[in-house]
Amino acid sequence: QQAGFTFLxxxxxxxxxxxxxxxxxxxxxxxxWVKYVHVPSAPTVLENLTERSNHRVxxxxxxxxxxxxYDGTGVxxxxxxxxxxxxxxxxxxxxxxxSSGSSGSxxxxxxxxxxxxxxxxxxxxxxxxxxxxxxxxxxxxLDDAPVDYNTQGVRITSNSLGQGCNSGxxxxxxxxxLLINSKVSLxxxxxxxxxxxxxxxxxxxxxxxxxxxxxAGKNVxxxxxxxxxxxxxxxxxxxxxxxxxxxxEIVAVGTDVYSTQPDNTYAEFTGTSMSCPGVxxxxxxxxxxxxxxxxGADPWSALMKAAVMNTADDLGxxxxxxxxxxxxxxxRRAYRTIANxxxxxxxxxxxxxxxxxINIPTGTRQLxxxxxxxxxxxxxxxxxxxxxxxxxxxxxxxGNVIDPWILNNTPTVAALNTPAVxxxxxxxxxxxxxxxxxxxxxxxxxVEGLNVPQGPQKFALVYEFINDQLTLTYPQGGEAxxxxxxxxxxxxxxxxxxxxxxxEYSPDAGTTWNTIxxxxxxxxxxxxxxxxxxxxxxxxxxxxxxxxxxxxTDSLFTVFGVPKNVTVDTACGTSFHLTWDNVSLATDxxxxxxxxxxxxxxxxxxxxxxxxxxxxxxxxxYYFAVSAHRNTNGANSLxxxxxxxxxxxxxxxxxxxxxxxxxxxxxxxxCATTAPVTIKMKIKNIGFKDLDNLPVFYQVNANPVxxx
Numbered sequence: 193q194q195a196g197f198t199f200l201x202x203x204x205x206x207x208x209x210x211x212x213x214x215x216x217x218x219x220x221x222x223x224x225w226v227k228y229v230h231v232p233s234a235p236t237v238l239e240n241l242t243e244r245s246n247h248r249v250x251x252x253x254x255x256x257x258x259x260x261x262y263d264g265t266g267v268x269x270x271x272x273x274x275x276x277x278x279x280x281x282x283x284x285x286x287x288x289x290x291s292s293g294s295s296g297s298x299x300x301x302x303x304x305x306x307x308x309x310x311x312x313x314x315x316x317x318x319x320x321x322x323x324x325x326x327x328x329x330x331x332x333x334l335d336d337a338p339v340d341y342n343t344q345g346v347r348i349t350s351n352s353l354g355q356g357c358n359s360g361x362x363x364x365x366x367x368x369x370l371l372i373n374s375k376v377s378l379x380x381x382x383x384x385x386x387x388x389x390x391x392x393x394x395x396x397x398x399x400x401x402x403x404x405x406x407x408a409g410k411n412v413x414x415x416x417x418x419x420x421x422x423x424x425x426x427x428x429x430x431x432x433x434x435x436x437x438x439x440x441e442i443v444a445v446g447t448d449v450y451s452t453q454p455d456n457t458y459a460e461f462t463g464t465s466m467s468c469p470g471v472x473x474x475x476x477x478x479x480x481x482x483x484x485x486x487x488g489a490d491p492w493s494a495l496m497k498a499a500v501m502n503t504a505d506d507l508g509x510x511x512x513x514x515x516x517x518x519x520x521x522x523x524r525r526a527y528r529t530i531a532n533x534x535x536x537x538x539x540x541x542x543x544x545x546x547x548x549x550i551n552i553p554t555g556t557r558q559l560x561x562x563x564x565x566x567x568x569x570x571x572x573x574x575x576x577x578x579x580x581x582x583x584x585x586x587x588x589x590x591g592n593v594i595d596p597w598i599l600n601n602t603p604t605v606a607a608l609n610t611p612a613v614x615x616x617x618x619x620x621x622x623x624x625x626x627x628x629x630x631x632x633x634x635x636x637x638x639v640e641g642l643n644v645p646q647g648p649q650k651f652a653l654v655y656e657f658i659n660d661q662l663t664l665t666y667p668q669g670g671e672a673x674x675x676x677x678x679x680x681x682x683x684x685x686x687x688x689x690x691x692x693x694x695x696e697y698s699p700d701a702g703t704t705w706n707t708i709x710x711x712x713x714x715x716x717x718x719x720x721x722x723x724x725x726x727x728x729x730x731x732x733x734x735x736x737x738x739x740x741x742x743x744x745t746d747s748l749f750t751v752f753g754v755p756k757n758v759t760v761d762t763a764c765g766t767s768f769h770l771t772w773d774n775v776s777l778a779t780d781x782x783x784x785x786x787x788x789x790x791x792x793x794x795x796x797x798x799x800x801x802x803x804x805x806x807x808x809x810x811x812x813x814y815y816f817a818v819s820a821h822r823n824t825n826g827a828n829s830l831x832x833x834x835x836x837x838x839x840x841x842x843x844x845x846x847x848x849x850x851x852x853x854x855x856x857x858x859x860x861x862x863c864a865t866t867a868p869v870t871i872k873m874k875i876k877n878i879g880f881k882d883l884d885n886l887p888v889f890y891q892v893n894a895n896p897v898x899x900x
Contacts, residue, residue: 245666245682246420246445247474249319251524252481255670256747264320264476268345269306272333273299280452281815282308285789288326297453301461302352304452305469311791312456312834319473341375347479350472352383352465355405357392360434361577368409369569377490381472382407383464384414384440385429399608401429402439410577410621411566414439417446417467422507424515428464431514435577436601437620440517442504444470474523485531495652498564499529502654511597511612529654536653542644547636550655554632557686558658561586561637567621568646580649583640584623589633596623658686662743664736669747672830674754675723683736688715691738695719698733727751728777730826752829755818759835763842768804775820786815811839
């Protein structure tokens with residue numbers, strides 16, 4: 193108090209939280225023991241099927257048996273939002289609430305985008321449907337991350353929160369960088385913000401509107417919001433950061449995203465709050481992919497961030513920009529980079545230079561090279577957040593030396609909209625070189641340690657070769673389409689001016705082909721198609737072509753009807769009776785019940801009913817679903833919506849009574865007969881359940897009661 197302030201708490205070993213009058217700030221800042229002073233961040237503000245196919249997550253978590261199956265299993269994601277989430281069976285067996293309450297359903301929606309299991313509605317799966325989901329209030333997930341990294345296995349943090357417009361590289365941003373540097377395999381993902389429709393950054397058209405804070409850190413990822421058509425949402429916050437760095441780093445679908453709400457419901461929300469968990473979930477699936485392709489080892493987070501940025505689908509201006517960053521995340525291409533070991537990991541000191549050699553294959557249309565490093569935490573008092581400055585150069589086979597892309601961060605609309613040019617970058621901890629129509633042959637990549645006061649600096653160097661080959665990404669095989677329900681077909685291709693695309697389908701495993709469209713514009717990477725009602729088959733294929741290049745589905749997929757009106761019409765003791773509407777042309781059905789984590793098949797039926805006689809009782813809650821099958825062509829339909837069976841009896845009246853004893857009283861007989869007399873009864877069942885093996889009792893005179 194004598195120094196003019198009141199001490200509140202230590203944030204870390206070098207940073208204290210204090211209370212002081214505004215008039216005393218300047219005097220305190222002049223003290224020799226004060227390195228910097230910054231005001232607290234603004235209070236947190238919530239920022240809101242996400243398209244797995246648009247992120248290409250379906251290509252690494254395939255629906256067919258021989259495809260890739262990386263769904264984030266074994267990877268923990270820590271989600272900071274508005275507190276407890278659920279109940280919802282889409283999180284079954286994978287949800288861990290570290291919060292004592294809830295202040296809304298925003299977090300429920302976010303969690304489903306990260307890792308919803310699609311148990312209640314199979315089209316609502318998240319981007320890492322096998323991941324473990326840890327739930328926190330606000331930024332408690334970041335506060336707890338140093339411990340949870342070891343105790344809970346947390347590798348990804350997801351924060352769809354904001355801290356005020358264009359907060360700059362403040363103490364929270366520094367803490368974010370420090371956290372990433374302290375844990376080698378930890379990555380923090382943040383929503384870029386929903387202030388793109390404002391001028392809160394001081395420049396028109398939404399520039400300088402990143403809402404943080406933590407997300408202004410150099411080593412984290414801020415995510416912008418695009419539609420399913422890869423168009424930036426008007427509300428999505430735009431960069432650069434206050435000190436001119438590239439933000440957002442990447443974009444993902446955040447518009448009209450279908451995801452979970454409490455009590456097994458769903459809703460569509462829009463915002464960077466939805467695009468952030470899309471990237472967090474995709475990263476969790478890629479984390480698992482790296483482990484399984486690298487002997488179980490965890491990846492360095494810098495490598496994963498570099499792989500995702502370098503392989504993103506370039507949108508907007510050529511190269512990076514302040515609207516789309518490096519583009520829309522593409523899990524398929526990122527996976528290829530890490531699975532094919534198209535990277536170098538090394539370190540460098542000041543004034544050193546290191547060369548790396550790659551061979552560019554024949555037919556390469558574009559070479560992408562990216563240098564990235566998790567930079568040493570900067571000072572909020574500095575006008576430039578970058579500490580260690582590395583440079584990237586690429587020497588083509590022809591001998592030309594190419595500089596990386598740089599942007600003009602002058603705070604005017606004209607400058608900030610200007611496409612990237614070649615130059616030397618001295619403010620970002622990421623640099624990218626792309627070369628179009630490059631010659632095949634040896635290529636030299638040089639990394640230079642221009643200024644490394646906190647060295648040696650470890651870095652990741654990733655590269656990708658892109659050719660003219662087309663890749664059909666959705667469907668790939670194993671999917672179940674429903675006739676009459678529109679699907680968005682997707683593919684990857686290089687170049688927007690190489691002619692139109694032709695899209696075809698085959699209903700008979702490739703024997704015959706039907707043209708859907710032969711005039712899809714060359715800059716399109718999707719087409720909306722509604723399967724006609726005449727299709728009821730599991731021998732479907734899809735083909736995309738342009739010129740001499742084409743690609744087909746890797747396996748067969750289905751178009752078929754879905755069972756509806758699944759219900760339990762009888763539940764008595766340990767037996768449940770399920771019924772549903774027949775599906776035209778179905779020969780049999782598969783029945784599912786919710787297991788430890790997912791819907792599990794428990795039996796089949798050739799009719800539209802099924803008795804469940806094991807694993808159930810009338811005191812628990814159970815979930816059932818049904819899919820249709822056609823054995824003549826292998827059609828397997830989409831699973832139905834789940835039916836919730838609550839505790840209690842259903843139609844358990846099964847009284848049977850003796851309407852009439854027909855024999856021996858329907859005719860006269862000799863009471864003294866010594867011959868056997870048949871006893872005949874007419875019994876009526878007035879309940880709702882079939883009965884068999886009913887006991888019948890009778891007595892003659894005072895003799896013992898007889899049971900049969």
